[in-house]
Amino acid sequence: MRDYEKYIRYRTFPTPWCPGCGDGVILKSIAMAFAELKLDPDEIVVVAGIGCSGRMPTFFNTNTLHTTHGRALTFATGIKLAKPEKLVVVISGDGDATAIGGNHLIHAARRNIGVKMILINNGIYGMTGGQVSPLTPPKFFTETTPYGNIEPHFNVRKLLTAAEATFVARETINRLAQLKQVIKKSFQHKGFSVVEVMSNCHVNLGRRNKMKSPLVMTKYIRDITMNMADFEKLSPEEQAPKYPLGIFEQNSARLEYTDLYYNHIVPVAQQAGAKGEK
Amino acid sequence: MSQRKVLQGNIIVAKAALAAGCDFFAGYPITPSSEIAQYMSKEMPKMERAFIQMEDEIASLGACIGASLAGKKTMTATSGPGFSLMQEHVGMAVMAEVPVVIVNVMRGGPSTGMPTKPAQADMMQARWGTHGDHPIIAVYPAFSEEIFSETVRAFNMAEKYWNPVILLLDEVLGKAHMDVEIPEPGSYEVYWEKTHQIVDLNIYDRKIGENPPRIDFFHGYPIHIDGLEHDAHGWPSFDAKTVDKMQKLRMQKIYQNLDDIIKYKEYFLDDAEVIVFSFGISARSALAAVKTAREQGIKAGLFQALTIWPFPRAALQEKFQKIKKVLTVEMNMGQMKYEVERIAPGDVEKQTLLRANGMPFSPDEVLNAIKEFVK
Ligand SMILES: Cc1ncc(C[n+]2csc(CCOP(=O)(O)OP(=O)(O)O)c2C)c(N)n1
Ligand code: SF4
Numbered sequence: 001m002r003d004y005e006k007y008i009r010y011r012t013f014p015t016p017w018c019p020g021c022g023d024g025v026i027l028k029s030i031a032m033a034f035a036e037l038k039l040d041p042d043e044i045v046v047v048a049g050i051g052c053s054g055r056m057p058t059f060f061n062t063n064t065l066h067t068t069h070g071r072a073l074t075f076a077t078g079i080k081l082a083k084p085e086k087l088v089v090v091i092s093g094d095g096d097a098t099a100i101g102g103n104h105l106i107h108a109a110r111r112n113i114g115v116k117m118i119l120i121n122n123g124i125y126g127m128t129g130g131q132v133s134p135l136t137p138p139k140f141f142t143e144t145t146p147y148g149n150i151e152p153h154f155n156v157r158k159l160l161t162a163a164e165a166t167f168v169a170r171e172t173i174n175r176l177a178q179l180k181q182v183i184k185k186s187f188q189h190k191g192f193s194v195v196e197v198m199s200n201c202h203v204n205l206g207r208r209n210k211m212k213s214p215l216v217m218t219k220y221i222r223d224i225t226m227n228m229a230d231f232e233k234l235s236p237e238e239q240a241p242k243y244p245l246g247i248f249e250q251n252s253a254r255l256e257y258t259d260l261y262y263n264h265i266v267p268v269a270q271q272a273g274a275k276g277e278k
Numbered sequence: 279m280s281q282r283k284v285l286q287g288n289i290i291v292a293k294a295a296l297a298a299g300c301d302f303f304a305g306y307p308i309t310p311s312s313e314i315a316q317y318m319s320k321e322m323p324k325m326e327r328a329f330i331q332m333e334d335e336i337a338s339l340g341a342c343i344g345a346s347l348a349g350k351k352t353m354t355a356t357s358g359p360g361f362s363l364m365q366e367h368v369g370m371a372v373m374a375e376v377p378v379v380i381v382n383v384m385r386g387g388p389s390t391g392m393p394t395k396p397a398q399a400d401m402m403q404a405r406w407g408t409h410g411d412h413p414i415i416a417v418y419p420a421f422s423e424e425i426f427s428e429t430v431r432a433f434n435m436a437e438k439y440w441n442p443v444i445l446l447l448d449e450v451l452g453k454a455h456m457d458v459e460i461p462e463p464g465s466y467e468v469y470w471e472k473t474h475q476i477v478d479l480n481i482y483d484r485k486i487g488e489n490p491p492r493i494d495f496f497h498g499y500p501i502h503i504d505g506l507e508h509d510a511h512g513w514p515s516f517d518a519k520t521v522d523k524m525q526k527l528r529m530q531k532i533y534q535n536l537d538d539i540i541k542y543k544e545y546f547l548d549d550a551e552v553i554v555f556s557f558g559i560s561a562r563s564a565l566a567a568v569k570t571a572r573e574q575g576i577k578a579g580l581f582q583a584l585t586i587w588p589f590p591r592a593a594l595q596e597k598f599q600k601i602k603k604v605l606t607v608e609m610n611m612g613q614m615k616y617e618v619e620r621i622a623p624g625d626v627e628k629q630t631l632l633r634a635n636g637m638p639f640s641p642d643e644v645l646n647a648i649k650e651f652v653k
């Protein structure tokens with residue numbers, strides 16, 4: 001048994017994912033990050049909303065919670081505030097995180113609550129059969145954009161930077177080593193973190209856009225992504241369709257929310273204790 | 279020592295919640311419930327308990343469920359519009375069997391309606407607001423001491439039955455200041471089931487009718503909790519037999535414990551010729567009306583439901599064996615009256631006093647309705 005397998009709940013297999021789906025790579029990279037940090041599985045809780053990606057928690061041999069569409073961060077916020085010493089991880093799809101759950105995303109970033117989000121960006125509503133998402137690239141064909149997508153997509157990096165998120169990164173399923181490393185770093189970060197992972201839904205996005213096979217789709221992801229250093233050399237027009245990779249924000253100057261809360265109430269509790277009000 | 283005080287109903291709720299061990303509150307401001315959150319934000323830090331104002335009501339109930347699964351006793355408070363937003367998570371708490379107390383201080387109308395006016399507008403939303411078949415407990419105090427005791431009871435039942443419990447109040451009860459006796463700690467039951475040592479994943483493995491043990495995360499053995507229908511291990515399962523069993527487990531933990539859950543008060547019903555059926559603020563006017571009626575020689579009595587859901591069907595049906603007139607008094611266009619009609623035998627005459635314009639009934643109005651009915 002390899003180290004990371006300790007964190008995989010084999011008894012719940014098989015997964016519901018299509019063969020070749022990027023979600024499996026992400027499952028593995030998260031388990032590898034757990035293993036490298038030598039975490040006690042009972043000290044971890046993995047929370048997810050609804051989607052193909054949302055089914056991931058069941059397969060971790062940690063505490064796991066499968067919640068409602070878009071709201072995983074709210075449950076995670078409750079858990080973290082209740083038990084600040086635990087590692088609280090959220091898995092969220094692009095629709096889950098940026099459409100129905102968009103409000104919770106910006107507020108988690110604003111609060112800097114120490115929840116670790118893995119945002120799986122496959123550019124589509126995978127589970128419901130391929131409808132457009134706020135992260136579907138322009139012009140793409142989906143079940144609800146049969147003439148091509150006319151809406152611009154969120155730039156997750158800029159959205160989170162604007163909300164003053166303290167850890168923002170992007171990786172792809174093509175780079176397992178880097179992905180694991182970035183996830184590990186996000187787990188070590190004290191505040192809120194988001195690792196956006198570019199993944200393939202060849203079945204519900206690729207198929208309608210001449211990328212039916214997982215291989216073609218992962219090649220496409222490789223072509224549209226690049227290291228930050230290379231990205232910065234491009235003109236704005238050249239940058240537009242590309243996705244830079246790496247860690248964009250990593251800032252420990254702001255206190256994590258639960259640290260802030262429990263420090264903030266110490267004098268209040270002490271004073272109340274002294275006055276016998278407690 | 280118990281303490282006599284003049285307090286707002288919302289503050290009585292908050293005090294009772296803290297007395298019942300509530301150590302996590304998440305909420306979103308809305309009239310006429312905001313005083314509950316405000317009081318909690320002031321008092322909980324003193325006790326090193328967790329308070330958070332979330333970005334909306336969906337988030338508030340989500341945070342409560344999360345915290346509950348992390349071992350806390352949790353509460354949120356809202357009014358009709360916020361209660362509507364919470365409904366998906368009410369279903370989630372039912373499905374995953376998570377204790378949480380949800381206060382709804384009711385106000386008038388659909389949409390933003392009449393924010394500062396009272397109503398008993400969400401009686402049915404409390405029962406059927408969330409999607410799917412589900413068991414629910416809802417209680418609704420009317421008098422000051424009941425606000426305290428029913429709040430404590432709401433926490434106890436949430437813990438005992440691993441289910442969300444809805445505590446209904448109305449704008450009058452929430453906002454009005456009233457004379458109240460706050461009982462001495464230790465003089466009332468506070469139920470707190472210790473988490474069992476978890477040694478396997480079969481956390482939902484129990485016989486139909488058995489009360490579930492409290493289960494939460496971080497107790498030595500990692501577990502899975504799911505909002506999807508699941509088997510005894512919590513794994514998602516749509517197997518018809520499994521689903522049947524799990525639904526019965528969830529239903530029966532409530533329906534086999536009605537003796538414990540259902541509470542009501544009766545006034546002057548022994549020899550009554552007419553039952554006034556009411557609850558919350560309307561029951562207060564109804565009680566005054568029934569007393570005056572008695573003084574005037576009219577044999578009226580009051581059935582005050584404290585538990586709204588499950589409906590106190592058996593108790594009311596027993597009354598119908600002797601008393602053949604029932605007057606339902608509620609501040610809405612007719613919600614609980616359907617429940618009364620549904621269970622009352624054909625030979626019982628049914629009458630209603632209904633209104634949803636933001637004006638509570640005066641005792642005189644109820645008295646007149648009684649007089650009209652017995653004429
Ligand atoms: C409240 C609610 N609205 C809609 C749905 C239906 N639904 C299930 S998954 C999903 C979208 C999933 O897309 P994404 O979050 O990108 O996850 P993916 O399947 O692509 O991993 C939707 C709309 C739901 N379950 N709940
Ligand atoms: S539909 Fe797409 S996202 Fe879902 S499992 Fe299949 S490939 Fe993966």
Ligand SMILES: [Mg+2]
Binds near residue numbers: 094120125
């Ligand atoms: Mg998606």
